[in-house]
Amino acid sequence: MAHLFTPKQVGAFVLSHRIVLAPMTRLRTILPDEIPSPMMADFYGQRASEGGLVLIEGVSISKVARSYIGAASFFHDGQIEGWKAIADAVHAKGGYAFMQLIHGGRQSHVEMTGGVDPVAPSVVPFEGVALTKDGFVPVSPHRALCLEEIPGIIEEFRVAAQRAKDAGFDGVELHGANGYLVDQFIQDGTNTRTDAYGGPIENRVRFLREAVEALISVFGADRVGVRISPSGEWGGISDSDPEATFSHVAQVLDSYRIAYMHVIEPRIKGDDTLHEGHPPVAVKYLRRYFSGPIIAAGGFDGDSAEAVVASGDADLVAFGRYFSSNPDLPYRLKHKLPLTPYVRAAFWGGTERHYSDFPAYDATPKE
Incomplete structure (x- = not known):
C-alpha cells in the first residue's frame, strides 16, 4: 500500500493519502424540503480523515434537476444549516469536502420536477426510472x-456552487457522468441537436465547458473537479465513439x-459490477490527455487501487460500496484489516441502520 499512502497535491490541497470517498446517492434527507439530516453529518464525519478527500453525494441544483425523492439538493435557504453541519463534520476530522453538483436531465419524473416535463438536449426514447413517493417508477x-x-x-x-462555498465546502465536483444532463449533452446517443450545442464533439462539450467555467468563477479552477463515465451504461447513455469523445473531454x-x-x-x-475482474481501461487511455490528478472509481479493492496508482494511470482511487460499511476504510486498507460487508438493501434510503451505525475497526483482543 506504499503508493496509496503517500501525499498528493490535488488542486489547492495536499492530501495525506489517495483514498477518496466516492459520491453516493443515499436518500437520507429530511422531507418534504430535502434538509440535510443529522445522520448525514454523522455519516460524512465518520468517513473523513486527516488530509483525506470526501466527495459529497450528487446535490441537485434546482427542483427541475431532481431525480430521486429524498436525495440531496441545495437550492433554498432552509438547507443551509444542514449543509454547514456536514462540512463542519468533515473539517473536524481534518478532511476536505467537495460537493458534487448534478442536474438529472431526462432522468426524472413530473412529481420530482414540480410538474414540468424533465429536460434534455434532445428527445430520444428512454426507458429509465425515477424515484418518487411511489417508489421507482418509469421516467x-x-x-x-x-x-x-x-x-x-x-x-x-x-x-449552487456559491451556496456550497457559503456553507463552508472546500470545492465542488461537476457530475458529468452516469447519463445525467451534462453527460446527455456530451454523448451523441442522447444529443442529436443541430445548433451550437450539438453535432461535432466540439459543440457537444460546450455545455460542459460553460458549467465548468461557472463553477470556476466561484471557487477557482484548483477547487473544481469533474466526474465522467466513458462507456458507462447507467441512464441509457451511449456514444458512437466513446474513446474519441472522452479523449477530447479530457x-x-x-x-x-x-x-x-x-x-x-x-x-x-x-452500484452494480457489470464485468467482474475486468481491468481498468478508461483511466489508461485518458491518462495521456489529462496532465492533472486523476481519480479512478468503480470496482476497486485495496490491491487493485494500489496497482492503478503505482502504474501512474490514476493518482487517487474513490471507493463507494466498501466505504459505505467501513467508515475507517483508509486505516483498514493501510493495515490490511478485514472489511465489513456492505448492505445493499440500505443503499437507497432508510434510517441510521446500515448507514451511519457501522463501527470503526476494533483492535481490542477478544476474550
Missing part, C-alpha cells in the same frame, strides 16, 4: 431544451487546469 416524457433556456441552467450551477478539462478528473470505469453501472 416522465422529456422535452428538448430551447437554446435560450441553457444559460439559466448554467446560472443554477453557479448559484483535453478540454486539462485546458482549465482543474483540481482533478474523476473517471468511473465502465465495469461498473451505478
Whole structure:
C-alpha cells in the first residue's frame, strides 16, 4: 500500500493519502424540503480523515434537476444549516469536502420536477426510472431544451456552487457522468441537436465547458473537479465513439487546469459490477490527455487501487460500496484489516441502520 499512502497535491490541497470517498446517492434527507439530516453529518464525519478527500453525494441544483425523492439538493435557504453541519463534520476530522453538483436531465419524473416535463438536449426514447413517493417508477416524457433556456441552467450551477462555498465546502465536483444532463449533452446517443450545442464533439462539450467555467468563477479552477463515465451504461447513455469523445473531454478539462478528473470505469453501472475482474481501461487511455490528478472509481479493492496508482494511470482511487460499511476504510486498507460487508438493501434510503451505525475497526483482543 506504499503508493496509496503517500501525499498528493490535488488542486489547492495536499492530501495525506489517495483514498477518496466516492459520491453516493443515499436518500437520507429530511422531507418534504430535502434538509440535510443529522445522520448525514454523522455519516460524512465518520468517513473523513486527516488530509483525506470526501466527495459529497450528487446535490441537485434546482427542483427541475431532481431525480430521486429524498436525495440531496441545495437550492433554498432552509438547507443551509444542514449543509454547514456536514462540512463542519468533515473539517473536524481534518478532511476536505467537495460537493458534487448534478442536474438529472431526462432522468426524472413530473412529481420530482414540480410538474414540468424533465429536460434534455434532445428527445430520444428512454426507458429509465425515477424515484418518487411511489417508489421507482418509469421516467416522465422529456422535452428538448430551447437554446435560450441553457444559460439559466448554467446560472443554477453557479448559484449552487456559491451556496456550497457559503456553507463552508472546500470545492465542488461537476457530475458529468452516469447519463445525467451534462453527460446527455456530451454523448451523441442522447444529443442529436443541430445548433451550437450539438453535432461535432466540439459543440457537444460546450455545455460542459460553460458549467465548468461557472463553477470556476466561484471557487477557482484548483477547487473544481469533474466526474465522467466513458462507456458507462447507467441512464441509457451511449456514444458512437466513446474513446474519441472522452479523449477530447479530457483535453478540454486539462485546458482549465482543474483540481482533478474523476473517471468511473465502465465495469461498473451505478452500484452494480457489470464485468467482474475486468481491468481498468478508461483511466489508461485518458491518462495521456489529462496532465492533472486523476481519480479512478468503480470496482476497486485495496490491491487493485494500489496497482492503478503505482502504474501512474490514476493518482487517487474513490471507493463507494466498501466505504459505505467501513467508515475507517483508509486505516483498514493501510493495515490490511478485514472489511465489513456492505448492505445493499440500505443503499437507497432508510434510517441510521446500515448507514451511519457501522463501527470503526476494533483492535481490542477478544476474550
